[in-house]
Amino acid sequence: GGGGGAAMIRAEWMRGAGSRILHIEGHAGSAEYGHDLICAAVSVLAQGLWENMQAEAALGNCRLLPGRMEPGDARIAAERCNEKAEWIFDAFCRALAGLARGYSDFLLVGEKKKQD
Numbered sequence: 157g158g159g160g161g162a163a164m165i166r167a168e169w170m171r172g173a174g175s176r177i178l179h180i181e182g183h184a185g186s187a188e189y190g191h192d193l194i195c196a197a198v199s200v201l202a203q204g205l206w207e208n209m210q211a212e213a214a215l216g217n218c219r220l221l222p223g224r225m226e227p228g229d230a231r232i233a234a235e236r237c238n239e240k241a242e243w244i245f246d247a248f249c250r251a252l253a254g255l256a257r258g259y260s261d262f263l264l265v266g267e268k269k270k271q272d
Contacts, residue, residue, distance in 0.1 A: 165198055167256075167265040169249050174237050176218075176245040178205065180230040180252075184262035194262045197255055202230045205248040209234055209241070217241040 163185025169178040180202055184194035206225055209232060213220040218241035221233040234241065249267070256265040 165263045167252050168268050170268045175235045176237055176242060177233040178249065181228060183228050186262045194259050201248055201251055206232055208244050212241040212244060
């Protein structure tokens with residue numbers, strides 16, 4: 157079961173001119189491992205973004221930076237993004253934000269302002 161509400165997924169993204177970074181870490185703890193629907197939903201979104209950004213990179217619409225896709229730790233970063241690649245990335249972040257509105261006890265999301 158959950159560890160007294162301490163478990164949570166945190167997702168943070170940064171947007172710059174032509175660059176995007178998303179970092180997701182933690183576990184929702186809303187159910188036992190393998191039965192956690194919030195973890196599953198976040199995982200599907202992260203995997204979907206990863207696949208889409210790889211496709212955009214193959215089309216020359218962005219340059220994908222080295223990332224991670226591991227349980228409890230995902231990092232997706234891209235630079236030299238055109239408008240289409242930025243839109244795709246932003247759409248996935250909006251989807252994460254929408255999920256967090258419904259499950260704020262298990263998922264915390266936000267945009268970090270880029271340091272210039």
